[in-house]
Amino acid sequence: MRIIGPDYLVFGVDDLEGAKTYLQDFGLKPVQLDATGWLYEALDGTGVVIRHRDDPRLPAPLPTKNMLRQQVFGVEDAATLDVIEAEMSKDRRVNRLADGAIEFQDVLGFELRFQITTRRELNMPAEKINAPGAPAQRGPNELGVWDGMPALPRSLSHVVLFVPDIDKMVEFYTRRLGFVITDILTGAGPFLRPAANDDHHTHFFIRTPAYMQGCEHLAFHMGGPTELMVAGDRFTRKGYQSFWGPGRHKFGSNWFWYFNSPLGVHFEYDADMDKHDDAWVAREAPNGPEASQMFLLQWREKWAPGGGPEGGPKG
Amino acid sequence: MALLPLCHRDEIPDGAARGFLPLPEALRRVIVVRRGQRLDAYMDSCPHYTGGTPMAWRRDAYLNGDGTHLACHAHCALFDIDTGDCVSGPCLGRKLTRVTLTEDQVGYLSVPAHVAGCAARKE
Ligand code: FES
Ligand SMILES: [Fe+2]
Numbered sequence: 001m002r003i004i005g006p007d008y009l010v011f012g013v014d015d016l017e018g019a020k021t022y023l024q025d026f027g028l029k030p031v032q033l034d035a036t037g038w039l040y041e042a043l044d045g046t047g048v049v050i051r052h053r054d055d056p057r058l059p060a061p062l063p064t065k066n067m068l069r070q071q072v073f074g075v076e077d078a079a080t081l082d083v084i085e086a087e088m089s090k091d092r093r094v095n096r097l098a099d100g101a102i103e104f105q106d107v108l109g110f111e112l113r114f115q116i117t118t119r120r121e122l123n124m125p126a127e128k129i130n131a132p133g134a135p136a137q138r139g140p141n142e143l144g145v146w147d148g149m150p151a152l153p154r155s156l157s158h159v160v161l162f163v164p165d166i167d168k169m170v171e172f173y174t175r176r177l178g179f180v181i182t183d184i185l186t187g188a189g190p191f192l193r194p195a196a197n198d199d200h201h202t203h204f205f206i207r208t209p210a211y212m213q214g215c216e217h218l219a220f221h222m223g224g225p226t227e228l229m230v231a232g233d234r235f236t237r238k239g240y241q242s243f244w245g246p247g248r249h250k251f252g253s254n255w256f257w258y259f260n261s262p263l264g265v266h267f268e269y270d271a272d273m274d275k276h277d278d279a280w281v282a283r284e285a286p287n288g289p290e291a292s293q294m295f296l297l298q299w300r301e302k303w304a305p306g307g308g309p310e311g312g313p314k315g
Numbered sequence: 316m317a318l319l320p321l322c323h324r325d326e327i328p329d330g331a332a333r334g335f336l337p338l339p340e341a342l343r344r345v346i347v348v349r350r351g352q353r354l355d356a357y358m359d360s361c362p363h364y365t366g367g368t369p370m371a372w373r374r375d376a377y378l379n380g381d382g383t384h385l386a387c388h389a390h391c392a393l394f395d396i397d398t399g400d401c402v403s404g405p406c407l408g409r410k411l412t413r414v415t416l417t418e419d420q421v422g423y424l425s426v427p428a429h430v431a432g433c434a435a436r437k438e
Contacts, residue, residue: 014380022372065391065403162390162405212405216390239374243389260372262380264391 001178002076003194005202010070012053018262046156059111066214074117107172127224151231153220164210188287200252217266232257247296317428332377341431361387362409
């Protein structure tokens with residue numbers, strides 16, 4: 001089953017104008033889909049679809065107040081859609097749409113849609129670094145940072161869900177959809193990746209009571225840690241609220257910086273995530289501050305030493 | 316009791332909320348919501364997680380889209396503006412920490428000095 005990962009996530013929001021401004025400032029590009037819907041896309045065309053929560057074009061809401069309405073997965077080929085349709089039709093209703101995509105609910109009632117992926121192939125360099133002992137990645141006169149340097153989300157990376165019954169959910173995504181568990185934070189839940197994606201995770205499940213079911217956060221890959229810092233710094237300066245980070249996770253090794261949003265979930269910039277293949281053996285660690293990050297930093301206003309005592313450096 | 320000034324009541328538009336740092340180095344803002352003449356103030360500290368976390372999605376954006384509740388824009392928790400009780404979302408059964416507002420004769424608002432060092436969620 002050649003599932004690649006989320007192409008986009010659909011939200012039904014109560015503050016449409018606020019959400020539009022937010023997504024644009026986050027670095028996503030608006031594409032109007034129809035009279036009432038907008039896709040905000042990363043550089044590869046993955047992203048977030050928003051509509052007002054009363055829009056009849058939206059799939060049904062979750063029983064909670066969470067605004068996530070649907071996860072849209074991209075797959076490599078039509079054969080994968082056929083296999084998923086056959087497998088799901090065993091015990092649930094599957095809708096085949098005119099464009100060939102299929103829709104159904106997972107075992108806990110999350111709305112899913114699978115389609116041949118719409119993501120565009122990216123061809124751009126990762127952040128380059130220079131270090132003694134290794135060949136220089138940036139040649140002579142090639143600068144690492146400059147004012148106005150681009151720092152835009154490249155691709156929708158992962159989705160984190162609050163799930164009331166984690167065993168059912170894991171069984172459904174691994175046995176029925178072919179996801180692989182890469183690591184487990186005991187007390188929270190597992191990281192998963194689908195078969196056609198070597199990223200450490202496209203999904204992470206967190207065990208919660210039923211009244212919390214929904215999306216906890218979603219993340220976009222950046223070109224590297226510097227782009228992540230630059231994007232987060234610019235976003236903070238525009239008045240947006242940091243929630244956690246910047247820092248670097250242990251499982252997945254990805255840099256992270258999370259922000260609150262009017263979609264009622266966190267939006268995360270991430271960068272430089274580990275890759276895995278089927279030879280990998282999942283690790284397990286108790287969930288908590290130690291296991292969840294290598295280090296954690298906090299944004300502050302620009303400051304520099306200066307204006308000190310007589311004879312010292314002048315600010 | 317030492318007081319820290321926040322603002323004049325007219326600096327908070329009717330039906331809106333604003334967040335104020337009581338001191339430049341304070342750990343959390345104080346949220347003031349104005350509805351007509353009524354003012355309610357709470358710590359900007361969602362009780363979902365230990366330590367409490369800031370709730371707005373952008374500076375001063377503390378209300379839900381309909382303006383009916385204070386909201387934590389981390390995970391959609393909604394709070395009753397009158398009482399601070401969480402009515403929906405992850406912190407159901409918990410409440411926001413209320414802050415006592417003092418208003419002088421001409422409408423300037425202030426809060427007790429201890430709130431500048433206050434971050435933790437009340438257990
Ligand atoms: S941190 Fe406020 S609802 Fe989760
Ligand atoms: Fe994440």
